[in-house]
Amino acid sequence: MAILSVEELEKSFGDRQVLRGISFRAEEGDVVSVLGPSGTGKTTMLRCLNALERPDAGRVAIGSVSVDFRHASKKEVRALRRQSTMVFQNFNLFRNHTVLENVMDGLVYGKGMTRAEAEPLAMEELARVHMEQAAHLYPAELSGGMQQRVGIARALAPRPEVILLDEPTSALDPELVGEVLDAIRKAASLGITMIIVTHEMRFAEQISTKVLFMAEGRVVEEGPPQQIFHHPEQEKTRQFLRRMLEREQEG
Numbered sequence: 001m002a003i004l005s006v007e008e009l010e011k012s013f014g015d016r017q018v019l020r021g022i023s024f025r026a027e028e029g030d031v032v033s034v035l036g037p038s039g040t041g042k043t044t045m046l047r048c049l050n051a052l053e054r055p056d057a058g059r060v061a062i063g064s065v066s067v068d069f070r071h072a073s074k075k076e077v078r079a080l081r082r083q084s085t086m087v088f089q090n091f092n093l094f095r096n097h098t099v100l101e102n103v104m105d106g107l108v109y110g111k112g113m114t115r116a117e118a119e120p121l122a123m124e125e126l127a128r129v130h131m132e133q134a135a136h137l138y139p140a141e142l143s144g145g146m147q148q149r150v151g152i153a154r155a156l157a158p159r160p161e162v163i164l165l166d167e168p169t170s171a172l173d174p175e176l177v178g179e180v181l182d183a184i185r186k187a188a189s190l191g192i193t194m195i196i197v198t199h200e201m202r203f204a205e206q207i208s209t210k211v212l213f214m215a216e217g218r219v220v221e222e223g224p225p226q227q228i229f230h231h232p233e234q235e236k237t238r239q240f241l242r243r244m245l246e247r248e249q250e251g
């Protein structure tokens with residue numbers, strides 16, 4: 001049974017169509033990496049899955065909630081939003097809340113827990129990403145890598161059906177990337193389904209159970225990492241991978 005199913009998702013901004021009929025599925029525990037050139041609609045797709053953007057058409061089912069966006073009520077869209085959490089490129093932590101409060105918020109406001117119930121669970125998630133010492137600090141007191149580890153703890157804490165990560169390491173200095181990738185590996189090892197937009201090709205190859213290659217608002221090719229990275233069938237995929245590889249070698 002698919003835990004996530006996306007069918008014919010379409011989204012335009014003004015007269016610019018950004019998503020042109022995106023369809024794919026993820027099974028429970030899948031780690032799906034999404035690759036593709038800049039401006040292709042990867043962020044827009046993740047935001048649609050979390051209902052931060054409303055698609056013009058298409059269907060998304062996550063866990064027990066299924067929404068047809070042509071007809072969906074606000075209530076149905078809200079229910080869909082609660083099925084997933086996001087990890088953002090720029091962390092998006094609440095600046096006036098401590099680290100601990102940032103992780104507790106989703107448990108208290110999203111899950112209706114008391115603060116007494118939420119706190120030990122939040123501390124457990126912070127310990128998982130080695131941030132328990134920083135529980136009472138504010139985001140501005142942390143490095144980017146530490147902020148993103150908090151972002152991962154915050155996304156994990158409510159145990160959503162799916163975690164959506166949008167280029168979680170691309171705003172970091174190179175020496176801080178490893179600690180965040182380790183935190184993502186830990187989250188994956190819990191068996192939580194994840195969709196990760198990333199330019200970290202080697203990491204994507206190691207961690208993914210499935211890879212999607214997107215271009216111009218469509219899924220051009222999808223398959224297991226072995227296939228997409230070593231035997232891509234589409235010329236567009238081959239060109240993209242060649243460019244990424246050259247860039248990695250230059251850097």
Ligand SMILES: Nc1ncnc2c1ncn2[C@@H]1O[C@H](COP(=O)(O)OP(=O)(O)OP(=O)(O)O)[C@@H](O)[C@H]1O
Nearest residue numbers: 013014018036037038039040041042043044045167
């Ligand atoms: N809120 C918005 N209003 C208008 N246009 C938008 C909006 N959000 C995204 N776009 C446009 O949609 C297109 C796809 O953007 P998106 O951010 O989804 O691409 P992306 O694949 O995530 O790119 P990148 O790899 O650079 O992050 C771009 O042309 C972008 O300018």
Ligand SMILES: [Mg+2]
Nearest residue numbers: 042043044166
């Ligand atoms: Mg993006």
